[in-house]
Amino acid sequence: MAVQRGRLPRSGAALAAAARLRLTPDEAALEARVTALRHRLAADTRELRIVDYGAGTRGLVTTEARPPVRRVAEVYRRAAATPGWGRFLFLLTRALKPLRVLELGTNLGVSAAHVALALEPGARLVSIEGDPGLAALARGHLAEAGVAERVEVVEGRFADRLPDVLDAHGPFDLVFIDGHHEAEATRRYWEMIAPHLAGGACVLFDDVEPGRPVRRAWRAIAEAATVAGVEAADLLGLGVLTLPAAPPISRLPGARDPFRASESLPAERSPAAAVQ
Numbered sequence: 001m002a003v004q005r006g007r008l009p010r011s012g013a014a015l016a017a018a019a020r021l022r023l024t025p026d027e028a029a030l031e032a033r034v035t036a037l038r039h040r041l042a043a044d045t046r047e048l049r050i051v052d053y054g055a056g057t058r059g060l061v062t063t064e065a066r067p068p069v070r071r072v073a074e075v076y077r078r079a080a081a082t083p084g085w086g087r088f089l090f091l092l093t094r095a096l097k098p099l100r101v102l103e104l105g106t107n108l109g110v111s112a113a114h115v116a117l118a119l120e121p122g123a124r125l126v127s128i129e130g131d132p133g134l135a136a137l138a139r140g141h142l143a144e145a146g147v148a149e150r151v152e153v154v155e156g157r158f159a160d161r162l163p164d165v166l167d168a169h170g171p172f173d174l175v176f177i178d179g180h181h182e183a184e185a186t187r188r189y190w191e192m193i194a195p196h197l198a199g200g201a202c203v204l205f206d207d208v209e210p211g212r213p214v215r216r217a218w219r220a221i222a223e224a225a226t227v228a229g230v231e232a233a234d235l236l237g238l239g240v241l242t243l244p245a246a247p248p249i250s251r252l253p254g255a256r257d258p259f260r261a262s263e264s265l266p267a268e269r270s271p272a273a274a275v276q
Protein backbone atom coordinates (compact mmCIF):
# COMPACT_ATOMS: atom_id res chain seq x y z
CA MET A 1 0.00 0.00 0.00
CA ALA A 2 1.33 3.45 -0.84
CA VAL A 3 0.09 6.96 -1.32
CA GLN A 4 -0.65 7.08 -5.03
CA ARG A 5 0.05 10.61 -6.07
CA GLY A 6 0.58 14.12 -4.81
CA ARG A 7 2.47 15.23 -1.73
CA LEU A 8 2.04 13.41 1.55
CA PRO A 9 -0.54 15.17 3.74
CA ARG A 10 0.18 16.23 7.34
CA SER A 11 -0.83 12.75 8.42
CA GLY A 12 1.74 11.39 5.95
CA ALA A 13 4.11 9.91 8.53
CA ALA A 14 1.23 8.07 10.20
CA LEU A 15 -0.14 6.87 6.85
CA ALA A 16 3.28 5.70 5.73
CA ALA A 17 3.88 3.86 9.02
CA ALA A 18 0.47 2.19 8.74
CA ALA A 19 1.00 1.24 5.09
CA ARG A 20 4.12 -0.73 6.01
CA LEU A 21 1.76 -3.15 7.81
CA ARG A 22 4.50 -4.22 10.23
CA LEU A 23 3.56 -5.20 13.79
CA THR A 24 5.65 -5.42 16.93
CA PRO A 25 5.20 -8.62 18.97
CA ASP A 26 2.88 -6.73 21.38
CA GLU A 27 0.80 -5.43 18.48
CA ALA A 28 0.65 -8.91 16.95
CA ALA A 29 -0.73 -10.24 20.23
CA LEU A 30 -3.49 -7.64 20.10
CA GLU A 31 -4.29 -8.42 16.47
CA ALA A 32 -4.53 -12.11 17.33
CA ARG A 33 -7.74 -11.32 19.21
CA VAL A 34 -9.38 -10.06 15.99
CA THR A 35 -7.93 -12.96 14.02
CA ALA A 36 -9.63 -15.37 16.42
CA LEU A 37 -12.89 -13.44 15.98
CA ARG A 38 -12.47 -13.55 12.18
CA HIS A 39 -12.06 -17.36 12.23
CA ARG A 40 -15.29 -17.72 14.18
CA LEU A 41 -17.19 -15.33 11.91
CA ALA A 42 -15.98 -17.07 8.75
CA ALA A 43 -17.56 -20.30 10.01
CA ASP A 44 -20.70 -18.79 11.59
CA THR A 45 -23.81 -20.27 9.97
CA ARG A 46 -26.31 -18.28 12.03
CA GLU A 47 -28.90 -16.51 9.90
CA LEU A 48 -29.69 -12.78 9.81
CA ARG A 49 -32.28 -10.63 8.11
CA ILE A 50 -30.50 -7.36 7.37
CA VAL A 51 -32.49 -4.21 6.73
CA ASP A 52 -31.01 -1.64 4.36
CA TYR A 53 -30.58 1.82 5.84
CA GLY A 54 -28.40 3.02 3.04
CA ALA A 55 -27.76 2.13 -0.56
CA GLY A 56 -26.88 -1.41 0.37
CA THR A 57 -23.51 -2.78 1.27
CA ARG A 58 -21.98 -4.28 -1.85
CA GLY A 59 -25.38 -5.78 -2.69
CA LEU A 60 -25.63 -7.41 0.70
CA VAL A 61 -28.69 -5.71 2.13
CA THR A 62 -32.05 -4.82 0.68
CA THR A 63 -34.94 -2.45 1.13
CA GLU A 64 -37.51 -5.21 0.63
CA ALA A 65 -40.14 -5.52 3.33
CA ARG A 66 -38.95 -9.02 4.06
CA PRO A 67 -35.21 -8.98 3.42
CA PRO A 68 -33.53 -12.24 2.44
CA VAL A 69 -31.73 -14.34 5.00
CA ARG A 70 -27.95 -14.07 5.07
CA ARG A 71 -25.54 -16.15 7.06
CA VAL A 72 -23.14 -14.33 9.38
CA ALA A 73 -20.22 -15.87 7.47
CA GLU A 74 -21.46 -14.30 4.22
CA VAL A 75 -21.93 -10.89 5.84
CA TYR A 76 -18.42 -11.14 7.25
CA ARG A 77 -16.94 -12.12 3.88
CA ARG A 78 -18.70 -9.38 1.91
CA ALA A 79 -18.79 -6.40 4.29
CA ALA A 80 -16.03 -6.56 6.90
CA ALA A 81 -12.65 -4.90 6.43
CA THR A 82 -10.11 -7.39 5.08
CA PRO A 83 -7.26 -8.44 7.41
CA GLY A 84 -4.91 -6.10 5.53
CA TRP A 85 -7.14 -3.06 5.86
CA GLY A 86 -7.88 -4.01 9.47
CA ARG A 87 -4.17 -3.97 10.24
CA PHE A 88 -3.81 -0.67 8.38
CA LEU A 89 -6.59 0.88 10.52
CA PHE A 90 -4.97 -0.50 13.68
CA LEU A 91 -1.55 0.93 12.80
CA LEU A 92 -2.96 4.26 11.66
CA THR A 93 -4.85 4.58 14.94
CA ARG A 94 -1.67 3.69 16.87
CA ALA A 95 0.25 6.37 15.00
CA LEU A 96 -2.36 9.13 15.24
CA LYS A 97 -3.26 8.51 18.92
CA PRO A 98 -6.80 9.90 18.58
CA LEU A 99 -8.78 10.70 21.70
CA ARG A 100 -12.19 10.38 20.02
CA VAL A 101 -12.93 8.19 17.00
CA LEU A 102 -16.16 7.97 14.99
CA GLU A 103 -17.13 5.13 12.64
CA LEU A 104 -20.13 5.12 10.29
CA GLY A 105 -20.98 1.45 9.65
CA THR A 106 -20.20 -0.99 12.47
CA ASN A 107 -21.48 -4.11 10.70
CA LEU A 108 -20.12 -7.07 12.73
CA GLY A 109 -17.62 -4.91 14.60
CA VAL A 110 -14.49 -6.13 12.81
CA SER A 111 -12.94 -2.78 11.87
CA ALA A 112 -14.13 -1.38 15.21
CA ALA A 113 -12.21 -4.13 17.02
CA HIS A 114 -9.02 -3.33 15.10
CA VAL A 115 -9.35 0.39 15.87
CA ALA A 116 -10.35 -0.07 19.52
CA LEU A 117 -7.40 -2.37 20.21
CA ALA A 118 -5.11 0.45 19.06
CA LEU A 119 -6.58 3.16 21.30
CA GLU A 120 -4.61 4.80 24.07
CA PRO A 121 -6.01 4.61 27.62
CA GLY A 122 -9.00 6.95 27.96
CA ALA A 123 -9.63 7.15 24.22
CA ARG A 124 -13.03 6.09 22.86
CA LEU A 125 -14.65 4.89 19.63
CA VAL A 126 -18.30 5.56 18.79
CA SER A 127 -19.62 3.44 15.93
CA ILE A 128 -23.07 3.76 14.32
CA GLU A 129 -24.98 0.82 12.78
CA GLY A 130 -28.48 0.90 11.33
CA ASP A 131 -29.36 -2.77 11.50
CA PRO A 132 -30.35 -3.80 15.04
CA GLY A 133 -29.26 -7.43 14.60
CA LEU A 134 -25.81 -6.42 13.39
CA ALA A 135 -25.45 -3.84 16.19
CA ALA A 136 -26.24 -6.51 18.80
CA LEU A 137 -23.79 -8.99 17.28
CA ALA A 138 -21.10 -6.30 17.06
CA ARG A 139 -21.43 -5.47 20.76
CA GLY A 140 -20.86 -9.14 21.55
CA HIS A 141 -17.85 -9.36 19.24
CA LEU A 142 -16.27 -6.26 20.74
CA ALA A 143 -16.73 -7.74 24.22
CA GLU A 144 -15.07 -10.96 23.00
CA ALA A 145 -12.13 -8.88 21.76
CA GLY A 146 -11.89 -7.28 25.20
CA VAL A 147 -12.65 -3.74 24.06
CA ALA A 148 -16.31 -3.30 25.05
CA GLU A 149 -15.53 -0.49 27.48
CA ARG A 150 -13.73 1.53 24.78
CA VAL A 151 -16.48 1.32 22.16
CA GLU A 152 -20.06 2.50 22.07
CA VAL A 153 -22.16 0.97 19.31
CA VAL A 154 -25.00 3.36 18.53
CA GLU A 155 -27.99 1.81 16.76
CA GLY A 156 -29.90 3.76 14.09
CA ARG A 157 -29.61 5.56 10.79
CA PHE A 158 -26.53 7.72 10.39
CA ALA A 159 -28.62 10.81 9.63
CA ASP A 160 -30.81 10.25 12.69
CA ARG A 161 -28.04 9.47 15.15
CA LEU A 162 -25.21 11.72 13.94
CA PRO A 163 -26.46 15.02 15.44
CA ASP A 164 -26.58 13.66 19.00
CA VAL A 165 -23.42 11.59 18.62
CA LEU A 166 -21.49 14.57 17.29
CA ASP A 167 -22.72 16.88 20.05
CA ALA A 168 -22.17 14.36 22.84
CA HIS A 169 -18.84 12.84 21.83
CA GLY A 170 -17.07 15.32 19.54
CA PRO A 171 -14.76 16.83 18.58
CA PHE A 172 -13.38 13.80 16.77
CA ASP A 173 -9.73 13.19 15.87
CA LEU A 174 -10.34 10.25 13.53
CA VAL A 175 -13.45 9.43 11.46
CA PHE A 176 -14.05 6.34 9.31
CA ILE A 177 -16.97 6.62 6.88
CA ASP A 178 -17.69 3.01 5.89
CA GLY A 179 -21.40 2.76 5.05
CA HIS A 180 -24.07 4.20 2.74
CA HIS A 181 -21.64 4.82 -0.08
CA GLU A 182 -23.91 7.05 -2.16
CA ALA A 183 -22.56 10.34 -3.48
CA GLU A 184 -25.20 12.69 -2.06
CA ALA A 185 -25.41 10.93 1.31
CA THR A 186 -21.63 10.98 1.68
CA ARG A 187 -21.54 14.69 0.97
CA ARG A 188 -24.25 15.33 3.60
CA TYR A 189 -22.51 13.19 6.23
CA TRP A 190 -19.29 15.12 5.62
CA GLU A 191 -21.14 18.42 6.03
CA MET A 192 -22.59 17.23 9.33
CA ILE A 193 -19.28 15.89 10.65
CA ALA A 194 -16.93 18.70 9.51
CA PRO A 195 -17.83 21.21 12.26
CA HIS A 196 -17.16 18.53 14.89
CA LEU A 197 -13.57 17.73 13.91
CA ALA A 198 -10.60 18.44 16.12
CA GLY A 199 -7.53 20.24 14.81
CA GLY A 200 -5.33 17.82 12.84
CA ALA A 201 -8.22 15.36 12.50
CA CYS A 202 -8.06 12.61 9.90
CA VAL A 203 -11.21 11.57 7.98
CA LEU A 204 -11.23 8.31 6.00
CA PHE A 205 -13.74 7.70 3.17
CA ASP A 206 -13.89 4.01 2.24
CA ASP A 207 -14.64 2.63 -1.23
CA VAL A 208 -13.83 5.77 -3.27
CA GLU A 209 -11.87 3.96 -5.96
CA PRO A 210 -12.46 4.98 -9.62
CA GLY A 211 -15.72 3.67 -11.02
CA ARG A 212 -17.65 3.85 -7.73
CA PRO A 213 -20.49 6.43 -7.60
CA VAL A 214 -19.18 7.80 -4.31
CA ARG A 215 -15.93 8.79 -6.03
CA ARG A 216 -17.66 11.86 -7.45
CA ALA A 217 -18.63 13.01 -3.95
CA TRP A 218 -15.17 12.28 -2.61
CA ARG A 219 -13.51 14.36 -5.33
CA ALA A 220 -15.89 17.29 -4.76
CA ILE A 221 -15.40 17.10 -0.98
CA ALA A 222 -11.63 16.90 -1.32
CA GLU A 223 -11.52 19.80 -3.77
CA ALA A 224 -13.66 22.11 -1.61
CA ALA A 225 -11.91 21.14 1.61
CA THR A 226 -8.49 21.78 0.09
CA VAL A 227 -9.46 25.44 -0.31
CA ALA A 228 -9.95 25.55 3.47
CA GLY A 229 -6.44 24.21 4.12
CA VAL A 230 -7.44 20.55 4.40
CA GLU A 231 -5.10 18.07 2.70
CA ALA A 232 -6.43 15.20 0.63
CA ALA A 233 -4.85 11.93 -0.45
CA ASP A 234 -6.03 8.88 -2.41
CA LEU A 235 -4.83 5.64 -0.90
CA LEU A 236 -5.92 2.75 -3.12
CA GLY A 237 -9.64 3.35 -2.76
CA LEU A 238 -9.43 5.05 0.60
CA GLY A 239 -9.90 8.83 0.56
CA VAL A 240 -8.01 10.59 3.35
CA LEU A 241 -8.58 14.16 4.53
CA THR A 242 -6.25 15.72 7.06
CA LEU A 243 -7.26 18.96 8.76
CA PRO A 244 -4.84 21.73 9.68
CA ALA A 245 -3.73 21.71 13.32
CA ALA A 246 -6.13 24.58 14.01
CA PRO A 247 -8.86 24.14 11.40
CA PRO A 248 -10.61 27.19 9.97
CA ILE A 249 -13.83 25.38 10.87
CA SER A 250 -16.21 28.06 9.69
CA ARG A 251 -14.70 27.79 6.20
CA LEU A 252 -15.31 24.05 5.85
CA PRO A 253 -18.28 23.10 3.65
CA GLY A 254 -21.49 23.00 5.67
CA ALA A 255 -19.75 24.19 8.81
CA ARG A 256 -21.42 26.50 11.26
CA ASP A 257 -19.67 29.58 12.55
CA PRO A 258 -17.97 28.40 15.76
CA PHE A 259 -18.77 31.75 17.42
CA ARG A 260 -22.48 31.42 16.67
CA ALA A 261 -22.86 27.72 17.29
CA SER A 262 -25.80 27.90 19.67
CA GLU A 263 -27.85 30.15 17.39
CA SER A 264 -27.24 28.19 14.20
CA LEU A 265 -27.49 24.68 15.63
CA PRO A 266 -31.13 23.84 14.75
CA ALA A 267 -30.84 25.20 11.22
CA GLU A 268 -27.71 23.13 10.61
CA ARG A 269 -29.53 19.94 11.42
CA SER A 270 -32.36 20.33 8.93
CA PRO A 271 -30.56 19.15 5.74
CA ALA A 272 -29.81 15.85 7.47
CA ALA A 273 -33.48 14.94 7.38
CA ALA A 274 -33.17 14.29 3.67
CA VAL A 275 -30.43 11.72 4.18
CA GLN A 276 -31.49 8.10 4.72
Ligand SMILES: C[S@@+](CC[C@H](N)C(=O)[O-])C[C@H]1O[C@@H](n2cnc3c(N)ncnc32)[C@H](O)[C@@H]1O
Pocket residue numbers: 051053054055056057061079080081082104105106107108109110111112128129130131134156157158159178179180276
Ligand atom coordinates in the same frame (compact mmCIF):
# COMPACT_ATOMS: atom_id res chain seq x y z
C1 LIG B 1 -19.28 -1.98 4.78
S1 LIG B 1 -20.25 -2.27 6.22
C2 LIG B 1 -19.17 -1.74 7.51
C3 LIG B 1 -18.01 -2.67 7.71
C4 LIG B 1 -17.24 -2.42 8.97
N1 LIG B 1 -16.83 -1.03 9.11
C5 LIG B 1 -16.01 -3.31 8.97
O1 LIG B 1 -15.07 -2.99 8.22
O2 LIG B 1 -15.99 -4.30 9.70
C6 LIG B 1 -21.45 -0.93 6.22
C7 LIG B 1 -22.46 -1.02 7.34
O3 LIG B 1 -23.15 0.22 7.37
C8 LIG B 1 -24.52 0.00 7.66
N2 LIG B 1 -25.27 1.11 7.05
C9 LIG B 1 -25.34 1.42 5.72
N3 LIG B 1 -26.06 2.56 5.54
C10 LIG B 1 -26.45 2.97 6.76
C11 LIG B 1 -27.20 4.11 7.22
N4 LIG B 1 -27.67 5.02 6.39
N5 LIG B 1 -27.41 4.22 8.56
C12 LIG B 1 -26.90 3.29 9.43
N6 LIG B 1 -26.17 2.20 9.05
C13 LIG B 1 -25.95 2.04 7.73
C14 LIG B 1 -24.84 -1.35 7.04
O4 LIG B 1 -25.92 -1.97 7.73
C15 LIG B 1 -23.52 -2.11 7.18
O5 LIG B 1 -23.51 -2.93 8.30
